[in-house]
């Protein structure tokens with residue numbers, strides 16, 4: 001794998017597509033076992049989660065529904081700490097088991113905002129499936145039930161994650177070169 005340049009930054013190979021898919025399969029297997037009787041609603045957080053969600057949900061074999069919501073908390077390479085809901089929820093989710101599908105959990109601000117939103121809608125329970133988790137940056141207490149991989153505090157792109165709009169289409173994950 002080659003390093004990639006996106007605008008003013010250079011990124012180096014970090015997690016290969018093969019490793020990603022292996023770990024996504026494991027996540028789906030756990031979800032299939034845990035939520036078999038729940039008929040969960042998977043709530044995919046756009047934009048970054050689209051690739052992960054597609055891979056995950058191809059491996060989820062239990063009866064389920066899938067919906068999408070768009071939030072934003074990032075500008076450039078650091079979190080702004082505020083979250084804006086851009087596309088709202090239209091489904092009736094009261095009493096449902098909702099599985100939030102996130103690309104990455106960093107500070108947890110986005111997750112907390114979602115937890116409040118879902119609690120207001122009186123869901124039965126919220127589960128969280130995030131492909132990546134940065135444990136050193138995570139400041140919240142909400143449990144991330146399904147994690148693909150834990151990574152240190154670094155800025156990554158690819159597999160749906162972007163740097164200023166670029167890099168989302170790469171099937172491998174790259175990390176910012178120091």
Ligand code: 5GP
Nearest residue numbers: 048079105106107108109110155156161162
């Ligand atoms: P949090 O609210 O947990 O701080 O951040 C969550 C959102 O920030 C993620 O859904 C993602 O869009 C963005 N984000 C966090 N860390 C990274 C990263 O390393 N790379 C990219 N491209 N986006 C990130």
